[in-house]
Amino acid sequence: MRIPEKLKARADEYAAKISGYSAKLAEMYRKCYLSTVETASEYMDDGTVFVLTGDIPAMWLRDSTAQVSHYIPVAVYDRETADFIKGVIKRQREFIKADPYANAFKREPDDRIIHDDYPRNIPIVWERKYEIDSLCYPIRLTYLYYKATGDKSILDNTFIETAEITVNQWITEQHHFEKSPYRFTRKNCPEQDTIHNNGMGAEVSYTGMTWSGFRPSDDACRYGYLVASNMFAVVELGHLIEMLGDISYDGGFIEKCRKLRDEIEGGIRKFAVMEDESGRKLFLNEVDGRGNYFCYDDANVPSLLSAPYLGYCGADDEVYKNTRAFILSKKNPYYYEGKFARGVGSPHTPEGYIWHIALSMQGLTSDSPDEIREMLTMLENTDAGTLLMHEGFDADNPEKFTRSWFTWSCALFAELCEKAVDKGII
Numbered sequence: 001m002r003i004p005e006k007l008k009a010r011a012d013e014y015a016a017k018i019s020g021y022s023a024k025l026a027e028m029y030r031k032c033y034l035s036t037v038e039t040a041s042e043y044m045d046d047g048t049v050f051v052l053t054g055d056i057p058a059m060w061l062r063d064s065t066a067q068v069s070h071y072i073p074v075a076v077y078d079r080e081t082a083d084f085i086k087g088v089i090k091r092q093r094e095f096i097k098a099d100p101y102a103n104a105f106k107r108e109p110d111d112r113i114i115h116d117d118y119p120r121n122i123p124i125v126w127e128r129k130y131e132i133d134s135l136c137y138p139i140r141l142t143y144l145y146y147k148a149t150g151d152k153s154i155l156d157n158t159f160i161e162t163a164e165i166t167v168n169q170w171i172t173e174q175h176h177f178e179k180s181p182y183r184f185t186r187k188n189c190p191e192q193d194t195i196h197n198n199g200m201g202a203e204v205s206y207t208g209m210t211w212s213g214f215r216p217s218d219d220a221c222r223y224g225y226l227v228a229s230n231m232f233a234v235v236e237l238g239h240l241i242e243m244l245g246d247i248s249y250d251g252g253f254i255e256k257c258r259k260l261r262d263e264i265e266g267g268i269r270k271f272a273v274m275e276d277e278s279g280r281k282l283f284l285n286e287v288d289g290r291g292n293y294f295c296y297d298d299a300n301v302p303s304l305l306s307a308p309y310l311g312y313c314g315a316d317d318e319v320y321k322n323t324r325a326f327i328l329s330k331k332n333p334y335y336y337e338g339k340f341a342r343g344v345g346s347p348h349t350p351e352g353y354i355w356h357i358a359l360s361m362q363g364l365t366s367d368s369p370d371e372i373r374e375m376l377t378m379l380e381n382t383d384a385g386t387l388l389m390h391e392g393f394d395a396d397n398p399e400k401f402t403r404s405w406f407t408w409s410c411a412l413f414a415e416l417c418e419k420a421v422d423k424g425i426i
Contacts, residue, residue, distance in 0.1 A: 001041050003034060006078035007071060014418055021426040025380050028387045029417040032410035035388065036067040037084070040407045042107075048094065049087030050107050054405035058104040058126035061092055062216055065137035066301065066408045070415045072148050085145050086154060092138040093158045098122065100165050101130045101182050103218065116187040118199070129214040130182055132173075132229035133302050135166045136236045140310075143239040155247050163240055167257055170233060174263070176204060176211035176224060184213055192219040192347065205289035208267030210260075216300035217348040223286040223294060227272040230264050231312040232302040237261035238311075273319060282323040283307075296334060297327040299346040299355030299392070301412075308365050315365055328362070338395020341378040345392055349402050353392030356382070360389070360412040369425045376420060379413055389413045 011033045019026035040052040051064040068088050075082040095105045102125045106112075109123035121128050146154055172179050183199035195201050195213050204211060204224040210233060212226040237257050244254050272284045274293070283304050286294040297304045305327050308315040315321075326332060327344060334345045336352050344358035345351075356379060363375035382398035383389065389410045391403035403409075420426040 001037065001043060003037050004074070004078060004080040004084065006074050006081055007034065007037060010074055014421055017421050018417060018426060022380065024387075025376060025417065025426075028380065028383060029414055031387045032389060033070065033414035033417075035410040036407040037071070039405070040067065041084070041088075043087065044091065044107075047087060048091035049084060050091055051088055052407075053104070054407050055403060056104075058106060059091070059095070060104045061095060061134040062103065062131070062137045063408045064088055064092060065141040067411050069141060069144055070411050070418070072144050075145065076148050082145075082149060082151065085141070086151075089138065089142055089145065089154060090158065092141070093162045095124070096135065096138065096162045096165060097158075098124050099128065100135065100169050102126075102128045103131050103134045103214070104129075115189070115193075118185050118187075119183065127218070128184060129218050130184065130212065131214045131216060131218070132170070132210060132212040132226065133216050133232055135169065136229070136232040136302070138162065139166070139236040139240055143236070143243060146243060152247065155243055159243075160249065163244070164253065167237075167240075167253075167260060170210040170264075171256075171260055173211040174208065174260075175206065176200070180211070182213065195220050202288060202292075203290070207271045207287070207289040208263035208265075209271070209287075209289075210264060215298055216302060217298055217346050219298075219346075219348050221286055223288040223292055225267070225271070225287045225289065227268060227283055227285050227287065228297075228302040228304050228307070230268055230272075231304075231307055232310050234261055234265050234268070235311045237264070276322070276326070280322040281319045282326055283319060295326070297323075297332055297344060298334060298348075299344045299358040300348075301357060301361060303327075303344075303358070303361065305344065305358070305365060306361050309361060315367060324365075336395050340382055340398050341393075341395045343378070343395075349392030350394075352395055353402065354382075354395050355392050356389040356409045357391075357412055360409070360416045363416045364412070364419060369423075372416070372420055372423075372425050375416065376426065379416075 011030045015026040015030040042050045053060050053063040075085050104126040106126050184195045185199040186194040201224050209225040209230045211224040241257050271287050284293045284295050304323050307313050313320050336345050341354050343354040345353050359375050363372045384399050390401040391406050393401035
């Protein structure tokens with residue numbers, strides 16, 4: 001699609017500032033900043049915008065928010081960019097109304113069967129892996145756009161409708177085994193691509209948190225309460241309460257949101273905080289409310305690492321600092337070190353592969369100029385000569401990587417570059 005001139009101007013402005021620090025980094029920034037609008041976006045006949053995740057021909061609710069959020073500062077003063085983002089928001093809402101348990105959608109409905117899943121997907125759905133963050137991200141995009149622009153037109157009936165769908169589903173999934181209609185199984189696939197126990201997952205007990213079938217990596221959860229995603233839900237319920245108050249919507253629904261937020265937060269604090277061997281408290285990432293847990297962090301967002309970025313806590317929060325130290329150490333089973341980089345990877349990609357998203361997020365959640373410059377250097381040195389960000393790369397050989405076209409990763413990298421410029425770090 002046509003690139004708005006104001007977006008080009010911002011890319012040129014920041015690239016010029018970065019070029020004094022590194023000519024290659026400036027070139028990477030400009031290419032990555034424009035990647036979503038230049039390569040992955042398309043206006044539909046109804047005025048909404050379909051955003052490809054990249055080299056998979058589908059639109060993810062999660063990815064599409066992260067792919068365009070870095071354009072919001074331009075939407076403040078440019079109508080064309082504002083309309084583009086509003087088009088993404090409206091398309092997301094249509095998808096949520098179609099199937100709120102789905103994570104990814106097709107451009108147009110058709111009868112293609114993408115995976116051997118049960119139950120069968122409706123024609124517009126690409127994949128029906130239920131993930132809490134798939135419903136968090138559209139609220140986040142609406143909130144960031146609204147707070148930046150003051151444009152209340154986006155808080156319309158479709159906003160109310162999808163908010164109610166989201167909140168009611170999260171309440172249902174507080175009681176997954178008792179009340180949920182959701183089931184998911186896939187045949188002939190890796191273990192992480194299906195949910196066991198007749199499509200319902202491992203047994204859980206009530207905690208106040210809301211259940212998730214899959215992580216933001218699209219890999220199945222080991223235990224049903226995915227803590228980083230519940231943290232995200234706490235934040236977005238707060239944003240929802242604020243926006244509903246601004247339009248004086250039904251006080252009963254606002255109270256419903258507030259009650260759910262408090263229950264989820266209470267569940268996190270009661271069931272997902274533990275002491276390590278030295279007596280320091282840190283967050284767990286998956287629990288079942290029955291005493292079982294998985295202490296790790298994944299490369300995708302939401303992650304425990306990303307908690308300050310998403311607004312759940314400050315970077316100086318003591319439990320977060322302890323958790324961050326764990327995440328960025330070999331105690332985290334998905335932390336890797338190699339010749340070219342060290343950082344967080346994922347079971348979604350081969351062992352020893354670090355994610356560009358995780359390196360960008362480490363920089364975005366840091367107040368240390370040295371750490372931020374270190375992340376930028378690693379990102380610059382691991383692009384495999386493409387000037388783009390990828391999914392995972394071999395820490396010992398960045399020429400080996402996954403996903404050559406992954407604009408979410410590019411967008412986060414561009415955001416980190418802008419942070420470094422704005423803070424005078426580069």
